[in-house]
Amino acid sequence: TYLHILRGLNYSYSYLPLSWISGLIIFLISIVTAFMGYVLPWGQMSFWGATVITNLLYFIPGLVSWICGGYIISDPTLKRFFILHFIFPFIALCIVFIHIFFLHLQGSSNPLGYDTALKIPFYPSLLCLDIKGFNNVLVLFLAQSLFGILPLS
Known part of the structure; x- marks a missing residue:
């Protein structure tokens, strides 16, 4: 994954912005899905991990109470994380199809960006x-x- 991102930075960031943005969204959804899966065992490490990560989101008003179901990490938080952990991979899969569509639409094998009829x-x-x-x-x-x-x- 990281090599794919570095290759995208090196070759296609400037002339394939839609592919780059959709790939970045896929990467962020993957990170969030992994974090929510880390919380699901509901042990001490996962509880405090959820506490730390959700405390990072307090600068957005109302977001933590919406995600956690209150102002503390509790049972509604676990249920919401489970639901989001189940739904986010399907959202990521849809964005993967959009990413591939943008990639083929703009032509990833044309690094100079010349418009040619030989496509x-x-x-x-x-x-x-x-x-x-x-x-x-x-x-x-x-x-x-x-x-x-x-x-x-």
Whole structure:
């Protein structure tokens, strides 16, 4: 992930702003999802981690009471974090599709930004390639989970 972000900073930050912004949103949603998953075991470390992180948000009026369900970390906070921890990956997945659309719309393999007629259209060519790549990763994941050395249960 970090190498992907650094590559984006090096090559495409200036001429692919929509792809850059959508990628940054995906990264931030991933961080927030991981934090909310860290809180879910509801131990001492996760409780104090939630306390510290939510205290960083007190400069925005009403945000902490809305997120926590009050002014302290309690049971409603855990329920809200669980719901958000479940919903945010689906939101991130939608933004990933938007990110890929912006990337193919603006042409990521054209670092100089020249407008040329020698482009490969996004639909059907590049979309089919993206779907094939996704299916390959899915097959590898399913093969590991179904036939792997270490069972999931």
